[in-house]
Amino acid sequence: MTHKISRRAMLRNTAALTTGVVAATTAKLRAADAQGAARATATGTGTATAPAVLDHVHIGCTNVYATAFDLMKATKIGHYDGGFGTNIVTGQKTMPLGGGVYLEIESVVDPFATSDARLRPWWHARAVSMKSPVFSGVCLRVNTMDELKEIAKRHGGVARLNMHTPSDGPPVKCWEAPHGPNIRNPWETGQPTWCCWENRLYSHPSGQPVVNAPGLVVPMGVAWIEMGGTKAQMQAWLDQNPDDLKMKFNGKAPGVYAIGVKTDVGDVEIRRPSATRTT
Amino acid sequence: MFYGAHRLRLETTLSFYDGGHVLNGDLANRIFPLGANTYLELNGIVDAHAMRDAKNRPWWYDGVQTLGECFTGLGFRVDTFDELQAIARKKGYTIAKDPTTRIWPNGYAMRVFSAPGPRESVANGFPMWHWFEDFPMHPSGQPPSTAPKITRPDGVAWIEVGGTAKEMYDWLDMPAGTLPFRFNGRPPGLYAIGVKTMRGGEIVIRRPSVTEY
Numbered sequence: 358m359t360h361k362i363s364r365r366a367m368l369r370n371t372a373a374l375t376t377g378v379v380a381a382t383t384a385k386l387r388a389a390d391a392q393g394a395a396r397a398t399a400t401g402t403g404t405a406t407a408p409a410v411l412d413h414v415h416i417g418c419t420n421v422y423a424t425a426f427d428l429m430k431a432t433k434i435g436h437y438d439g440g441f442g443t444n445i446v447t448g449q450k451t452m453p454l455g456g457g458v459y460l461e462i463e464s465v466v467d468p469f470a471t472s473d474a475r476l477r478p479w480w481h482a483r484a485v486s487m488k489s490p491v492f493s494g495v496c497l498r499v500n501t502m503d504e505l506k507e508i509a510k511r512h513g514g515v516a517r518l519n520m521h522t523p524s525d526g527p528p529v530k531c532w533e534a535p536h537g538p539n540i541r542n543p544w545e546t547g548q549p550t551w552c553c554w555e556n557r558l559y560s561h562p563s564g565q566p567v568v569n570a571p572g573l574v575v576p577m578g579v580a581w582i583e584m585g586g587t588k589a590q591m592q593a594w595l596d597q598n599p600d601d602l603k604m605k606f607n608g609k610a611p612g613v614y615a616i617g618v619k620t621d622v623g624d625v626e627i628r629r630p631s632a633t634r635t636t
Numbered sequence: 637m638f639y640g641a642h643r644l645r646l647e648t649t650l651s652f653y654d655g656g657h658v659l660n661g662d663l664a665n666r667i668f669p670l671g672a673n674t675y676l677e678l679n680g681i682v683d684a685h686a687m688r689d690a691k692n693r694p695w696w697y698d699g700v701q702t703l704g705e706c707f708t709g710l711g712f713r714v715d716t717f718d719e720l721q722a723i724a725r726k727k728g729y730t731i732a733k734d735p736t737t738r739i740w741p742n743g744y745a746m747r748v749f750s751a752p753g754p755r756e757s758v759a760n761g762f763p764m765w766h767w768f769e770d771f772p773m774h775p776s777g778q779p780p781s782t783a784p785k786i787t788r789p790d791g792v793a794w795i796e797v798g799g800t801a802k803e804m805y806d807w808l809d810m811p812a813g814t815l816p817f818r819f820n821g822r823p824p825g826l827y828a829i830g831v832k833t834m835r836g837g838e839i840v841i842r843r844p845s846v847t848e849y
Contacts, residue, residue, distance in 0.1 A: 420661055422656070423661040429743075438654045464682065465684040465685070466637060467639075467684060469701060471685065471687075481685075485685050524666075568742045570742040570743050
């Protein structure tokens, strides 16, 4: 037996559903804000914003194809073509890790650009000298541009637009901080940066489909991230408890050394040299 | 290659997919299917550091460095390995025991045997021949990335080459007029292709020929 539903009733139902989604989302955001406020108070920051979360980890290398493919073979975590970076001399492969986090793998793909130091990313020389892909940095995510600007200001910099153009779509844009003429790229000294996707989180790189290769596992988020330095140093830089980010510290020079990724068949460890330069 | 493919799509409205990397790892391809079992292979370097050593450079490296993006050649396809061997014998060429192998992003290894070698053929402006071991996996038949306003191609309408008809058909050992060549009187090489589209009309892709270097 079928029921006829009038168009007006359908619209009413749709409106109700839509309102429900908005209400639920707003409630979640309010809860997250409240949690952030409580945590901020507990850590003595006095800032009533949600804590930053892990957004992506970066691997710099000399060959983006071989590195991504070898990593996929070793971990069974899938990847897709991330396209080219802002200055068009680098290419990227993206490996979603679950839980809104992704691994960005990048190399210089314009051989005629490597002779120009201004175009070479800082991690390129390190990957060449180490003869290995290197962990080059960690980026955390905040929800709003106000939060990102506040963080940039705290570190004496500003937010900068970063962009890459994937093969199947328009440029993917996010704002990153802190940057500025008077501050060194934090990644070079092993410090995390922050980013904000404004209203584009729906197309976040962690949520895009991977190439359908045989035998892939389902990544379910980052279980831990091994950093150099100490917890106290990191807390001072972040103004946030590093435990929120599942960071553990090995006491070596600041930088990223390894990540543990939860998957449907157990945890996978990805360990590479850190690209950090402390001089 | 990353940016080149993006620009070519903006220019032509034809789309491409990531063809993966060549087995030695230094080069990778973006493939533009052109319809009717043909494709455009956009070949690029993905290990810039490896190119510091001249022995790792592809044969077209100096030409591209000087001319910029350019056409490097035409490849013909044969149905059987026997046919390829016959062509190789005629050209005094020995087919390499190991085929060119391209690793797709999903891990599939696509193997292609070729004759004669690029330095004996396309580098001089004349086509080479290929035999694809697994034809259902031919690059022309794989789906390109979706993108706004892309056009579905329907085969190559014409091919603009240098040299003369006699030189070309002597090289191919085919009756004159068999293929839709247009001869522009310049040095042998590939200069442009016209691609038919499902919408009607054609899309022209024109670049310098690497043989002009």
